[in-house]
Amino acid sequence: xxxxxxxxxxxxxxxxxxxxxxxxxxxxxxxxxxxxxxxxxxxxxxxxxxxxxxxxxxxxxxxxxxxxxxxxxxxxxxxxxxxxxxxxxxxxxxxxxxxxxxxxxxxxxxxxxxxxxxxxxxxxxxxxxxxxxxxxxxxxxxxxxxxxxxxxxxxxxxxxxxxxxxxxxxxxxxxxxxxxxxxxxxxxxxxxxxxxxxxxxxxxxxxxxxxxxxxxxxxxxxxxxxxxxxxxxxxxxxxxxxxxxxxxxxxxxxxxxxxxx
Amino acid sequence: xxxxxxxxxxxxxxxxxxxxxxxxxxxxxxxxxxxxxxxxxxxxxxxxxxxxxxxxxxxxxxxxxxxxxxxxxxxxxxxxxxxxxxxxxxxxxxxxxxxxxxxxxxxxxxxxxxxxxxxxxxxxxxxxxxxxxxxxxxxxxxxxxxxxxxxxxxxxxxxxxxx
Numbered sequence: 001x002x003x004x005x006x007x008x009x010x011x012x013x014x015x016x017x018x019x020x021x022x023x024x025x026x027x028x029x030x031x032x033x034x035x036x037x038x039x040x041x042x043x044x045x046x047x048x049x050x051x052x053x054x055x056x057x058x059x060x061x062x063x064x065x066x067x068x069x070x071x072x073x074x075x076x077x078x079x080x081x082x083x084x085x086x087x088x089x090x091x092x093x094x095x096x097x098x099x100x101x102x103x104x105x106x107x108x109x110x111x112x113x114x115x116x117x118x119x120x121x122x123x124x125x126x127x128x129x130x131x132x133x134x135x136x137x138x139x140x141x142x143x144x145x146x147x148x149x150x151x152x153x154x155x156x157x158x159x160x161x162x163x164x165x166x167x168x169x170x171x172x173x174x175x176x177x178x179x180x181x182x183x184x185x186x187x188x189x190x191x192x193x194x195x196x197x198x199x200x201x202x203x204x205x206x207x208x209x210x211x212x213x214x215x216x217x218x219x220x221x222x223x224x225x226x227x228x229x230x231x232x233x234x235x236x237x238x239x240x241x242x243x244x245x246x247x248x249x250x251x252x253x254x255x256x257x258x259x260x261x
Numbered sequence: 262x263x264x265x266x267x268x269x270x271x272x273x274x275x276x277x278x279x280x281x282x283x284x285x286x287x288x289x290x291x292x293x294x295x296x297x298x299x300x301x302x303x304x305x306x307x308x309x310x311x312x313x314x315x316x317x318x319x320x321x322x323x324x325x326x327x328x329x330x331x332x333x334x335x336x337x338x339x340x341x342x343x344x345x346x347x348x349x350x351x352x353x354x355x356x357x358x359x360x361x362x363x364x365x366x367x368x369x370x371x372x373x374x375x376x377x378x379x380x381x382x383x384x385x386x387x388x389x390x391x392x393x394x395x396x397x398x399x400x401x402x403x404x405x406x407x408x409x410x411x412x413x414x415x416x417x418x419x420x421x422x423x424x
Contacts, residue, residue: 041264044267044268044271047274048267048270051274052271055274091289095285155278156277160277163280163281163282163284166285166289189289189290189291192290192291193290194290194291198285198286198289
């Protein structure tokens with residue numbers, strides 16, 4: 001009985017300590033950000049790795065999500081003769097929820113896991129330790145450029161995902177199912193607000209998710225056990241924790257932004 | 262060379278992002294309508310506004326000339342006060358124009374329809390519309406029909422058992 005309680009207490013304390021280390025890690029990351037502006041070359045390389053290389057999966061997923069939304073929305077709205085609202089349905093669901101959330105999940109799988117594996121292997125092969133030996137702080141050199149690049153790439157990817165998704169919905173609805181194209185765009189413009197929907201949905205959410213995803217990915221890599229097993233475990237944890245964090249925060253942000261009190 | 266290529270790709274990536282946001286702002290959202298709040302304000306008192314919402318369109322003869330920018334309650338008369346912002350291009354509306362709350366289609370959203378009057382003076386910023394017609398509330402309508410039939414048709418129908 002005592003042993004059970006003790007193991008419970010230990011696991012809680014370990015989690016708390018880990019959370020504390022994660023927050024200290026974020027603080028050091030933010031503190032090291034200014035260095036990136038002195039060496040923008042580092043940032044460009046990372047933007048390429050997390051941003052440009054994530055483009056194909058984001059564009060293809062966005063297109064298909066938009067097309068599916070168009071098809072499903074049409075199938076349901078046609079019963080009420082309300083197919084003119086299809087543009088609103090597709091645009092609002094993409095802008096408010098699906099765009100930011102799905103992009104963040106894809107980002108965690110495509111770029112977050114790679115970041116964790118990279119940092120974890122740097123640690124396992126003692127590259128980080130040798131940098132510290134040479135009095136080079138790995139935070140500004142290695143971690144901060146990756147963090148900033150990820151935080152910049154997330155909103156851009158979200159914007160592209162959402163725009164491509166709406167175009168996908170347009171292809172299916174207007175070109176294939178014969179919804180009136182003018183009504184599609186006009187209804188959308190009548191209902192989508194620039195600041196309340198696009199500002200809150202696409203911008204704020206994607207920035208929050210970008211910070212979460214990169215913070216978790218880098219921290220898991222930094223904390224990984226320096227073994228091949230440890231790195232693989234850390235990569236898995238990155239994807240799982242990021243997905244849960246993104247979904248949880250999404251509910252919170254939606255309740256704050258669009259909740260009806 | 263390698264670095265140059267990298268920069269090119271990142272440049273394309275960022276440009277794509279900017280293009281996506283431009284598409285969202287210009288084609289998808291209401292950016293083109295943001296200026297509509299700038300029109301002159303006209304107040305209208307309604308007994309009941311039904312389901313009218315802020316941002317609902319204001320039309321005259323079916324043409325959109327402004328939008329609803331505020332809904333409040335007059336604490337003295339217990340009437341709903343609806344503030345309309347009307348496009349300054351339409352500044353020659355007679356002061357005795359009437360406003361009614363209408364519904365587009367059977368289940369559509371509600372909007373404010375204006376009917377021009379015949380006066381020589383025109384509405385300006387801060388004018389109040391005197392002639393208004395409230396929204397049709399379906400329950401009240403049904404209730405009135407029921408009371409009308411009950412009072413107008415007092416004779417017991419043949420075939421019904423006598424009381």
